[in-house]
Amino acid sequence: MNKRIFCILLLTLLVSACGSKPAWDTEQAPAASQSQRLAEENVMVSWSLSDAASLDANLRKRIRLEVKKADGNPVEGFRLNHEKLLHLIVISRDLSTFSHIHPEHKGNGVFEIENSFPAGGDYRVIADFIPENGDPMAKMEWIQVEGKQVETQQVVPDEELAQVIDGKRVALAMEGLTARNPVKLTFTLTDENTNQELADLEPYLGAIGHVVILSEDGERYVHVHAEEGQGTGPDAVFEATFPRSGVYKIWGQFQRNKQVFTAGFVVKVP
Secondary structure: OHHHHHHHHHHHHHHHHHHOOOHHHHOHHHHHHHHHOEOHHHEEEEEEEEEOOOOOOOEEEEEEEEEEEOOOOEOOOEOOEOOEOEEEEEEEOOOOOEEEEOOEEEEOOEEEEEEEEOOOEEEEEEEEEOEOOEOOEEEEEEEEEOOOOOOOOOOOOOOOOEEEEOOEEEEEEEEOOOOOOEEEEEEEEEEOOOOOEOOOOEOEOOEOOEEEEEEOOOOOEEOEEEOOOOOOOOEEEEEEEOOOOEEEEEEEEEEEOOEEEEEEEEEEEO
16 A cells, blocks of 8 residues: 555656746746846946047047946947937037937947037037847936037027928927826928928938937936838927926937938926
8 A cells, every 4th residue: 555655656746847847947048038138237338538630610529438348348239229320419518509420330339429519518428329139228428528618508498399490490299298108299390481391301310300308407318219100291200208397408300301400499397
């Protein structure tokens, strides 16, 4: 009798061992995959500024940035993000000047580009990129440009969200403007003189346009996504989520007749 019970128990153990795995084994592959993925907190960017080889009326500087891992090794590979490996945003502290440029990748995580600054002072620089084995990320820093400074402008919300750039009227409408919730941004473009809708926008960076949003203090950079399947105007629709209440500036960039133009609006988010 005891021998029979022993055989039954032995058979049960053998079947159990063949037909199941411990929990840690089933999670081992995803955990290993996650450990190899490059997280934003494990990526650093070091910035340097030097005089450019060619000087002009403005303060022309060479911007150099090095993208490194936490262990000090360079980030070698980058994925195309809106047709570029890295987007560099340069904004003055008072949000009055804005540049969206694309440095050249020199290899070993190094990017370089020359940029003309309108005056001396503090500028917020934002590097937006996607490592080859990582998530989309944005790294920000304040840099100081030596040179004659100009009087700063106050950041005041616009009474009318419309402006004219080289004969093109750009109007901004916002739906559901509250913090921490998706907000629909609709830019409508018309001809200043005829008031006719402009329906001949050209793709810019792989989309109908590109939008950048920064808080008044320069500390909150908002990611903006263009709705898919849009045509060539006159409306360009985007979605953004403001992280908290406050004053922000929104820059919308579009292309027409091979020329890129930028409209900027200051809004207050309740």
